[in-house]
Each structure stands twice: as C-alpha cells, then as structure tokens.
Amino acid sequence: MNTSRADTTWRLMAPDDLGHVTALAASVHPDYPEDTDIFAERLRLAPDGCLSLLLDGQFGGYLISHPWRGLLSPPLNTLLGSLPAPAERWYIHDLVVAPQGRGRGYAQMAIDRAEQAARMAGLGILTLTSTRHALQFWARQGFTPEAISAEEQAILASYDPQACLLSRPVG
Template identity: 85%
Template sequence: MNTSRADTIWRLMTPDDLAHVTALAGSVHPDYPEDTDIFAERLRLAPTGCLSLMLDGMLAGYLISHPWRGLLSPPLNTLLGALPAPADRWYIHDVAIAPAGRGRGYAQMAIARAEEAARTTGLNTLTLTSTRHALQFWARQGFVPDVISAEEQAILASYDPQACLLSRRIG
C-alpha cells in the first residue's frame, strides 16, 4: 500500500502501532479522547480499514475505518462488540495526521484508501462523524450532511454540539 512518494507509506496497521495511534489521537484530538481499546477493537474487527501512515520510518498518521449500517454513528469512545451485517456503507471512524505531515495530501490519500476498502466490500457510500473543527475539511472532500433522527443527534452531542454526520457517494 505504498503511495507515490518514496518516503511515505500507508500500510496496514498492526497491534504494535496502537500505542502510537493512541498518543497521536490524544495530541491531535485532545477534546475527543478515546481509549486504546477502541482502536484495538476496530483493528480486530476491520483490519483492512485500519492503516498507519509512515513518514521516514515513524508513525505520522492513521486511518480507522470499517463497514457500517445506517445513519446511527457509534458514540465517541464506545466499543462496538461486532460490526453490523449486512453493511450498507463504509464508516470513517478517524483520520489523524501529525502536524508535521499536514498540508501534504496525506488525509486525501487516507480517504482514497477508505474508498478502496469500501469498493472491495461492495459498498458505495462513505460516512463519518465530523467534529466542529473538521467540518470545512470534510466539505472540501465532497461530504454533505445527512438527514438524521433525534436519536442520532443525541449521539453526535457526545462529540460536540456542532458535530455532524456526513456522507459521500463513491463514484
């Protein structure tokens, strides 16, 4: 899973990456803490949707994603137990890039990898929960708000008051 840049590798995440992933998540998303168990479970449930960005041999980003069903997103810092079946979309749980790697297209590469995983699984929609800080980024990537229920709105409030469920069809 190499990218076109010689010093950059998106590769499948391994359990050895989890401590680094949790540390990066804590520094990039301090207002949205998640336990290592959350990342470990997503890796166990959907290993092809969990990638690590390696820059010069160091973990500098990650993608956590998995098959999902419906417009009820997982609450923040909550174990799933199992993935819903059948899935009808691919859920991007998190994309994080270390500050030193930002602005170089790595997040767009992660989205492309999520699209690839979705297509491989036969799914044609990407869905995610955006925090207030990332809404503009996701809009630039073509994601639009979903019409959601009061139950979904209550779950989104576990992130922040402006959190929004967004989706994009895969072309």
C-alpha cells in the first residue's frame, strides 16, 4: 500500500513517527500549534488515514485524516474522544510536506491517498479547514468553500480570521 517514487515513499504512520510529526508541524505551522496528543489520538482513531512521507529515507511530511460527519470542523488542538458515526465525509486534518519536498507532487499523492481512504469507507466528500496561508493551494486542488453557520465560523476563528471550511467530491 505504498505510493512510491525513486526518492519518496508515503507509508502508514507509526507511533514512532509522532515526534517527527509534532516537530514538523511546529516548524511549518508556528501560528497553529497542536500537541502531540492530538496527532496520537488521530492515529489511534483512524490509522488508515495517517501517513508519513519518507524523503531519501528521512521523515519529510505527514497526512492526518479521518472519517467525519457534518460541517462543524474540529477546533484547533482539541481531542475528539471518538469519531462520529455514521461518517458522511473524509476530513483532512493536516497535510504537510517539508520545504525540501515541496513542488514535487508529494502533496497531491497524499490527497490521492485520502481519496482512496474515503472511497474505501464509502464516503464521497473530502473536507478540510484551510488557514489563510493555504487557501490558494487547496483551491488549486479543486476544494471550494462550504456555506457555514455562525457556530462553525466561531470554531474556524480558533485557527485564524480567514480560515475557511473547504470541500470537494471524491474523484
């Protein structure tokens, strides 16, 4: 179940990867801090949605994703406790490729893997919360804004004032 190129491999995340995930998240998203416990819980709840990227044998990125229901996104740095059932969409919690791996198609490979997980779960929509810094990237990937409630807008404000809930159909 690896997606590979000569110098990269997306593989299922292991608990031993969590220190790397937290360190990379802190360096790439300093304005959006999350505790290691958040990543560990997502890995425990949805191991098939959590991937690690190896670049030349070194940790180079991650995808954290899981089944979800509704348009109320999880607040930043908040434990879920459990996944909602039944799920109706696949939520991309975070996707990071280290600077040395950017622009080489690795993020698209991770999105493809999230779509594969969504299809296997019988879910036809990918959803995510985009920060102001990533809105253009996600728009290029075909994600569009969802109409949201005041409650949802309040949760998005825990990210930043321009954060947006985005979705697209599974391809």
